[in-house]
Amino acid sequence: xxxxxxxxxxxxxxxxxxxxxxGKGDEKLDQTGTSPSLPxxxxxxxxxxxxxxxxxxxxxxxxxxxxxxxxxxxxDLKIPRQILVxxxxxxxxxxxxxGHAPKxxxxxxxxxYIKSLGKSSVKGGDRITLLRDANGDGKPELRTxxxxxxxxxxxxxxxxxxxxxxxxxALLRFAYTxxxxxxxxxxxxxxxxxxxVNHHWTKSLAASGDGSKLYVGIGSNSNIGERGMSIEEDSAxxxxxxxxxxxxxxxxxGIRNPTALAFEPSSNVLWAVVNERDELxxxxxxxYLTSVREGAFYGWPYSYWGRHPxxxxxxxxxxxxxxxxxxxxxLGSHVAPLGLSFATEGGLPGYETGAFVGEHGSWNRQTxxxxxxxxxxxxxxxxxxxxxxxxxxxxxxGKARGRPVGVTWDPARGALWIADDLSNTVWRVxxxxxxxxxxxxxxxxxx
Amino acid sequence: xxxxxxxRIDPPYRRHAPHPLHAILLAFPVALFSSALLSDITYLNxxxxxxxxxxxxxxxxxxxxxxxxxxxxAIALLRRRKLPTRTPALAYFLLxxxxxxxxxxxxxxxxxDAWSSVGTAGVTLSxxxxxxAIAAAWLLHAAKEPRA
Numbered sequence: 137x138x139x140x141x142x143x144x145x146x147x148x149x150x151x152x153x154x155x156x157x158x159g160k161g162d163e164k165l166d167q168t169g170t171s172p173s174l175p176x177x178x179x180x181x182x183x184x185x186x187x188x189x190x191x192x193x194x195x196x197x198x199x200x201x202x203x204x205x206x207x208x209x210x211x212d213l214k215i216p217r218q219i220l221v222x223x224x225x226x227x228x229x230x231x232x233x234x235g236h237a238p239k240x241x242x243x244x245x246x247x248x249y250i251k252s253l254g255k256s257s258v259k260g261g262d263r264i265t266l267l268r269d270a271n272g273d274g275k276p277e278l279r280t281x282x283x284x285x286x287x288x289x290x291x292x293x294x295x296x297x298x299x300x301x302x303x304x305x306a307l308l309r310f311a312y313t314x315x316x317x318x319x320x321x322x323x324x325x326x327x328x329x330x331x332x333v334n335h336h337w338t339k340s341l342a343a344s345g346d347g348s349k350l351y352v353g354i355g356s357n358s359n360i361g362e363r364g365m366s367i368e369e370d371s372a373x374x375x376x377x378x379x380x381x382x383x384x385x386x387x388x389x390g391i392r393n394p395t396a397l398a399f400e401p402s403s404n405v406l407w408a409v410v411n412e413r414d415e416l417x418x419x420x421x422x423x424y425l426t427s428v429r430e431g432a433f434y435g436w437p438y439s440y441w442g443r444h445p446x447x448x449x450x451x452x453x454x455x456x457x458x459x460x461x462x463x464x465x466x467l468g469s470h471v472a473p474l475g476l477s478f479a480t481e482g483g484l485p486g487y488e489t490g491a492f493v494g495e496h497g498s499w500n501r502q503t504x505x506x507x508x509x510x511x512x513x514x515x516x517x518x519x520x521x522x523x524x525x526x527x528x529x530x531x532x533x534g535k536a537r538g539r540p541v542g543v544t545w546d547p548a549r550g551a552l553w554i555a556d557d558l559s560n561t562v563w564r565v566x567x568x569x570x571x572x573x574x575x576x577x578x579x580x581x582x583x
Numbered sequence: 584x585x586x587x588x589x590x591r592i593d594p595p596y597r598r599h600a601p602h603p604l605h606a607i608l609l610a611f612p613v614a615l616f617s618s619a620l621l622s623d624i625t626y627l628n629x630x631x632x633x634x635x636x637x638x639x640x641x642x643x644x645x646x647x648x649x650x651x652x653x654x655x656x657a658i659a660l661l662r663r664r665k666l667p668t669r670t671p672a673l674a675y676f677l678l679x680x681x682x683x684x685x686x687x688x689x690x691x692x693x694x695x696d697a698w699s700s701v702g703t704a705g706v707t708l709s710x711x712x713x714x715x716a717i718a719a720a721w722l723l724h725a726a727k728e729p730r731a
Contacts, residue, residue: 179695179699181688181691181692182691183695240636241636241639242639242640242643242690242694243639243693243694358696360696361696362632362635362696362697362700363632364631364632364633415695415696437697447698447699448697449697450630450698
């Protein structure tokens with residue numbers, strides 16, 4: 137009997153050791169910049185899942201650099217994701233939560249439940265909310281449901297008086313009248329967008345400078361092709377759409393989940409932040425910021441960070457992998473960048489030229505990563521230097537009080553707008569410049 | 584003898600078979616793990632994800648029905664009681680244990696993505712669970728008459 141008991145104990149101990157896995161990651165590993173360290177693949181029996189449980193702000197605020205001010209401009213939103221600043225200063229907030237991938241395996245049920253523990257329980261609004269704060273006191277005088285009955289709206293762009301909204305399944309155009317506080321109607325469908333199961337549903341959007349072309353990021357329908365490759369026919373790509381006709385063509389491929397697009401102001405080149413694959417270890421694969429080079433293949437699913445083959449994809453395609461381009465700039469593994477906006481017109485002190493990146497935060501590693509807004513300095517239209525923390529403090533005592541998504545630079549106000557889809561808040565960060573301008577509210581709020 | 588010997592009659596309802604519930608429960612792992620082995624092999628030959636998905640559910644089913652069997656075999660062992668069929672309780676328990684633990688590890692293996700969901704490890708574990716389940720069922724059902 138003793139022998140059997142000890143056998144059972146040994147088996148249980150071995151199992152526990154295997155299940156605990158690694159996933160801690162190497163804190164010292166430098167995984168940001170143009171040439172991140174890439175450790176060996178570390179596939180564990182159970183992927184490490186560490187979800188920061190939600191907690192309230194209880195009157196506290198995210199941490200901003202000294203002299204800067206952050207205020208919650210709107211709360212109780214319904215999953216705010218991306219923000220657009222209109223020419224008259226009105227703020228549009230796209231609210232929603234998409235995806236309708238069927239659960240194919242026991243894993244889909246279990247992992248889906250665990251990830252839901254780190255999210256807001258609020259149902260996505262499927263709408264765009266307008267905020268008007270004309271006096272800039274951080275307390276909008278007007279808050280309206282600007283457009284309703286959308287389907288997981290995400291990307292927003294204004295070209296002249298055409299407002300483009302990227303639903304998870306279609307690109308819509310609405311006629312905007314300056315000063316309007318509400319648009320009725322369904323809008324005009326410019327084109328349908330690939331939406332097979334919308335595993336990655338966030339359709340990011342940017343318009344070219346002349347407004348003739350629209351770029352839409354279309355995420356993959358799986359982590360690494362585990363739903364079969366036929367469902368990935370039109371996914372992990374960026375489309376270029378002709379605004380006049382709605383005709384689309386594939387601009388780049390193999391770009392797993394391009395969650396935000398923006399034009400770099402000095403070079404007028406399109407850049408994207410991209411969420412890379414999971415379950416290869418705590419330090420793989422770095423999510424990235426990259427210029428979007430027409431015709432480029434960024435590797436997914438066959439390879440990562442250029443030409444590092446992913447052994448999980450069968451059949452493999454070594455000829456295709458040889459053509460994969462290496463992204464420009466690593467942001468770190470599992471940080472989940474969902475927002476991108478370039479500073480213009482001088483930016484903020486210490487954050488003059490470069491890109492703000494909203495990092496939603498990790499689930500696939502023991503040490504939490506992301507959960508902040510970073511700033512990537514640029515020079516001559518290219519990243520120049522290491523990322524700087526811009527807004528932090530979303531994590532406290534291992535619990536998440538907020539998770540940043542979209543970030544939008546507002547040159548007229550000298551402010552950065554941040555959508556937070558966990559505390560369902562829109563934050564506004566202003567620099568010391570606002571204080572110098574004598575805004576009484578900014579001074580009061582900084583106390 | 585003038586009188587015929589009265590025939591010895593076994594107690595009429597004495598069971599030499601496993602408890603029906605035990606037998607029914609064990610039938611599931613036998614069928615589900617062996618089906619998972621077949622669908623694993625098909626996946627490795629086709630790289631068609633649906634076969635790996637089938638395996639994941641089949642293994643999960645094998646674990647769900649296998650759990651009470653594992654409990655049953657452990658109780659029989661702890662109570663030092665022979666199973667009705669005189670199945671050796673230790674060997675039976677160990678086979679069920681191997682079947683179930685290999686199945687549990689395999690369920691996690693099958694939760695990995697794409698090729699890693701099966702690979703060499705997955706199909707090996709499926710084979711191990713299948714062989715252990717069949718051997719255990721053989722032991723359980725190979726009923727012997729108890730010696731007088």
